[in-house]
Amino acid sequence: MNSFIEPTPPDYAVLIATEVGMPARSVASVIALLDEGATVPFIARYRKEVTGGAEDVAIAKTQELVTSQREFFERKKTILASIHEQGKLTPELRAAIEAAATRTVL
Secondary structure, eight states: OOOOOOOOOOOHHHHHHHHHTSOHHHHHHHHHHHHTTOOHHHHHHHOHHHHTSOOHHHHHHHHHHHHHHHHHHHHHHHHHHHHHHTTOOOHHHHHHHHHOOSTTTO
16 A cells, blocks of 8 residues: 655645735735734734735634635545545545535535
8 A cells, every 4th residue: 555645735825815805925924924823903003014014804814714724624634544544545536635625525
């Protein structure tokens, strides 16, 4: 049996940028600040130069979406690992799971 190779996480900033109406680089900055523990109000007030002037609503939406996207990616990894452990993971099935864009499709 071949070894399991974990999927590469997507670029969350690119996935979220259109939905929050900000450039991907600004979204990436917001995600980095959130990951460092900064709060939405702090980012909105004191990090405008880093985020391209992102408003608190867009920052909060980014926080919500990145959490959701990360949970979705983790779910994909769990499903792939489980099917692999059963010895039933085909390249076609792996590609379909990795390409799934929603929980319903997954």
